[in-house]
Amino acid sequence: MQNSRRYGPTRRSFNGLALLTAAFALLAPPAFAQAAPSASGDPVTIVTLGDSLTAGYKLPREAAFTNQLEEALTAKGYAVDVPDTGVSGETTAGGLARLDWLLADKPDLVIVALGSNDGLRGVDPAATRENLDRILGKLQEKGVPAVLAGMMAPRNLGRQYQEAFDSIYPELAQKYSVPFYPFFLEGVAMVPELNQEDGMHPTAEGVTRITEGILPTVEQALNSIGATPGTSASAPGRAG
Template sequence: MLRIFFYTTLFFSQIVFAKKIIFLGDSLTEGYGVAQEAAFPQLIQKKFKEDKLDWTVISSGSSGSTSASTLSRLKWVAKEKPDVVFILMGSNDGLRGLKIEETEKNLGQALEWAKQNKVNVILGQLHVPPNYGKDYFKNFSDIFPRLAKKYNIKLAPFLLDKVAGVPSLNQADAIHPNEKGHLIVADTIYKYLKKEL
C-alpha cells in the first residue's frame, strides 16, 4: 500500500510540477514543409526530455498568420495556463511589406494584454530578407527590441540565425527551413531557453 501511494504521489507531482511553454507563431513554428516531429518545437521538446527537464512544449503555429492575429491567438493559448508563451509573430508582415507601425501596434496590443493578465512572454527577434531594402530591414528589426524594452520582457535572438540565406538549410522557397535548418533553429532557441528559464 505504501509503495502504491509513493508511485501515485510521484506520478501526480510530475504532472503538477511540469512546466509548459507555448510557441506562438506562423509557418516557421508550424514546421511548414517538414514532418511535424522535425519542426523545431518538437525538437526542443526532445532536448528537454534528454536533459530531464520537466517542460512540456506546445506548438501553436499557423501558416500565413500576421501580427494582426497575435492578440486573439494569445488569448486562446493563455487558456492552457502556460508558464511561458514564446511569441514569434510578424514574419509575414515583413514579407508582405506591411506598414511597420501596424506591425508594432498589433504586437504591442498583445504584449499589453499579456502584461495586464500576468502572462509571461518571451518575444522572438525577427528580420526580413535584406532585399527589402536597408531602411525597411532596419525599421522592421527595430520593432522587437523597442517592444521588449517598453514592456520589460525578454527578447530572444533571431531564430533563423545561421540558417537564413543558406541554401542547404532551406527549402526551395528560400524562406522556410528544411529539416537540417530546423535542427539549427532548435539549437539556437534551446541554448537561449536553458539560460533564461
C-alpha cells in the same frame, strides 16, 4: 518525443480558429508573475505563438520546432510540454487575434515568434510594432512570462523599411524586459542547405539549428520562473 496533438482541452475549437486564421492570413519584470513552481508534478507548458517557421511547414511533425524544442529541453532534464501551436501564414495581427484562445488553457511560458509574414507582405512596420506591443502587453497583464524571438525585414524592401522593422524587436524586448533572441532564423536564413526549395522555410536540419540557437534563451526564461532541470512542477505564470 513526438507531439501529435493540438493544444489544450479546447483543441477542436482551436483547430477551427487556426484554419480560419490561416485562410485570412495568406530578465522578466515584476509585472510578470514569478513565484516558485507548484508541487503539482505537472510539466511546464510552453506555447509558441508562431507561424509556418514554428509549425514545421512541409516537415514531419517530429521535425517541427515545437517538437525539437521539447526534446532538447527534456534531454537537459526539464519537464516540459511544448504543444503544436503554430499557424502557417500567421501575421502579428492574426497572432494578436488568437492570443486569448491560447491563454485560455493557462500556459506557463509563451514564445512570441511572429513577424516574418508581415515583412514578406510589406506590412507597415508601425502596425507590426503595435500588434507585438499589444501581445506582450497582454501577456504582462495576465502575468504570463514571455520570450521574444526577433525577425528581420526582407532586404529588398529598402533601407527605411528595414530599419523601421528591425528596430521593433529589441525596443519591445527592452520595454517589457523579456528574454530576447534577436533573430529566430540566425544561422539558417540564406543558407541553401538548411532551407527548403522555396528558400524561406527551414529543413529539419535548419530547425535543429534554430532550436540550438534559441535554447539558452528559453532556458533563461524557465529558470527565471523556477523551472530548473529535474523540476517536474508547473510554473505559476498563469493567465487569469
